[in-house]
Amino acid sequence: MRERRQVYLDHSASTPIDVRVQKAMLPFFGEVYGNSSSAHQYGRAAERAVEDARERVAAILRCQAAEVVFTGGGSESDNLAVRGAGWRSRQLGKSNRLITSPVEHSAVTQTIRQMDALMGFEAEFVPVDSSGLVDEAAFEQACRQGGAIASVIYANNELGSINDLTRLSLIARRHGVPFHSDAVQAGGQMTLDVGALGVDMLSLSAHKFYGPKGVGILYIREGIELASAITGGGHEHGQRAGTHNTAGIVGLAKALELAHDENAERSAHFSRLRNRLVAGVLQAVSGAELSGHPVQRLPSHASFVLPGIDANALLMHLDMWGISASSGSACKVGDPAPSEILLALGYSPEAAKCGLRLSVGTSTTTSDIDYVVDVLADASKKLRNLYANDALRENGRQSAAKPAAVPER
Helix, strand or coil: CCCCCCEECECCCCCCCCHHHHHHHCHHHHCCCCCCCCCCHHHHHHHHHHHHHHHHHHHHHCCCHHHEEEECCHHHHHHHHHHHHHHHHHHCCCCCEEEECCCCCHHHHHHHHHHHHHCCCEEEECCECCCCCECHHHHHHHHHCCCCEEECCCECCCCCEECCHHHHHHHHHHCCCCEEEECCCCCCCCCCCHHHHCCCEEEEEHHHCCCCCCCEEEEECCCCCCCCCCCCCCCHHHCCCCCCCHHHHHHHHHHHHHHHHCHHHHHHHHHHHHHHHHHHHHHHCCCCEECCCCCCECCCEEEEECCCCCHHHHHHHHHHCCEECECCCHHHCCCCCCCHHHHHCCCCCCHHHCEEEEECCCCCCHHHHHHHHHHHHHHHHHHHHHHHHHHHHHHHHHHHHCCCCCCCC
16 A cells, blocks of 8 residues: 655745745844835845845856846746837837747746737747747747847746757847847756856746745846836836845845755756656656657756646646646646647647646655656556546447437338
8 A cells, every 4th residue: 555645746836945045034024124225224234135135146147236137026027028128129119029939938928919919019939849949940030020029938847948048049139139038947957147148138036946936037138128017116227116025035046046056966866856757657657758858958857748648637636645746837737728838849739738747856855756656657547547437438328319220111
């Protein structure tokens, strides 16, 4: 009899806060409570903490501190980049084209679709290959026509596939198109050297690398002009109004430093467990297919298509056994519609409802992986048998409903 245990394999959705990050944040919940925009000593103490965090983040991104803008999270950062670039381009009488791919996070795709539908912008979605990587030739063709912004995800949230930002940013720059990347999933696992990547803007979110929720970053290269999407005070050099989340900003900087300093150790741990997980699932689950790029993917990320198995039903079964997983982006959990990401890769609507995402973390163990593979193999068999029985019963009902054949005279 299998003993139930708790296994969290949804680190791509959110990670637990590192205890060292909690410790760094604690003083800013009580002792240092001033508004960082206030001129008195309490405000100055908070401001010093914010600016110190900005300097530490800039050191990891290898950029100027003034190029780091603190936001409320990855989605807000994406919105500021896309809307801000589009609105500023229109204000200057330049291009109204918004270039992206069909496998972006919804914070990018839905924003661009809204701007296309309601604001008169022109959206262009560049195709991707069967592993979810952007077609570079098609991307260059799109950029040749100009654009207010080109936004391409660094590491896909559902597939784990990693785009070559250095090559894509070079194409965009060659044609004068500002280049943004949602690097939310890549934060803490991939290089964030913005100079090497060649990006003009880059989005990050703290809760993806063991920091707090509700705080993020948008790197904006000097010389890139945006129209602010959140207006009010003059916070963040006029890029983002609103009182600073001082505790969150301090926690973000600490979490990013830890992820940077421990990157080699974490990546080796992630890769070893991910490879064991992939091998186990492909062997234990009949017909299982690894989705996304087989090699060019995040160390922590494994994603599958399990034909004939409804993802939402599988997630409920896994949860009964203490396993936390996802059918793709956390934003799609509970949505019975086919995954847009898998559809873009060429999967059928039926297969696009059968996606499973499993992502390991710093506390994941080998025994956790073996337990998950065992439960997943058992759950897959049970669900397929259930579907087969349901189909037989439905066929039986349809046969019984047919009128009896009249014998020939």
